[in-house]
Amino acid sequence: xxxxxIDRDYDAFKEKVEAGIGLEPEGTDGHYAEDYDRxxxxxxxxxxxxxxxxxxxxxxxxxxxxxxxxxxKNKDFGGFAKELSNGSVSNKYHAFLxxxxxxxxxxxxxxxxxxxxxxxxxxxxxxxxxxxxxxKANFDKYQAYASKLAKEKGLTMRKIEQSxxxxxxxxx
Numbered sequence: 001x002x003x004x005x006i007d008r009d010y011d012a013f014k015e016k017v018e019a020g021i022g023l024e025p026e027g028t029d030g031h032y033a034e035d036y037d038r039x040x041x042x043x044x045x046x047x048x049x050x051x052x053x054x055x056x057x058x059x060x061x062x063x064x065x066x067x068x069x070x071x072x073k074n075k076d077f078g079g080f081a082k083e084l085s086n087g088s089v090s091n092k093y094h095a096f097l098x099x100x101x102x103x104x105x106x107x108x109x110x111x112x113x114x115x116x117x118x119x120x121x122x123x124x125x126x127x128x129x130x131x132x133x134x135x136k137a138n139f140d141k142y143q144a145y146a147s148k149l150a151k152e153k154g155l156t157m158r159k160i161e162q163s164x165x166x167x168x169x170x171x172x
Contacts, residue, residue: 020163051077
């Protein structure tokens with residue numbers, strides 16, 4: 001990555017999001033949006049959260065991903081469930097799923113779609129932040145910028161994420 005400037009400027013982030021606002025997904029048959037809504041509804045129904053529901057939710061999230069869920073070293077489903085039930089998730093759990101900020105961002109988004117934007121390597125690349133989305137610095141900066149922009153422009157976190165993701169599909 002020598003010579004490549006990684007730009008983490010808020011104004012550049014805002015311009016990137018706005019550039020993708022008009023893009024629409026290609027070739028969708030309608031089930032994607034319906035499935036998304038059903039997953040969000042299932043997450044909302046989990047009150048209070050139980051450790052087994054956290055495990056099932058991890059499996060649901062990884063149904064959206066090209067990898068499978070492995071509980072790995074962090075099997076603290078009870079601690080994670082307690083934080084979810086209390087309404088906030090500490091930094092300790094931001095890489096809970098497979099030690100991945102990407103997977104965990106999807107979980108957090110389904111849990112609170114108005115507070116967390118989905119994060120992945122394609123978005124990281126579109127923003128010019130390198131190819132490694134699995135860093136705390138990139139995850140935290142993206143969430144802060146997305147939250148600020150959502151408030152300023154009245155956008156949903158989903159709209160912000162989709163505008164960036166769809167730009168990655170149009171790259172040559």
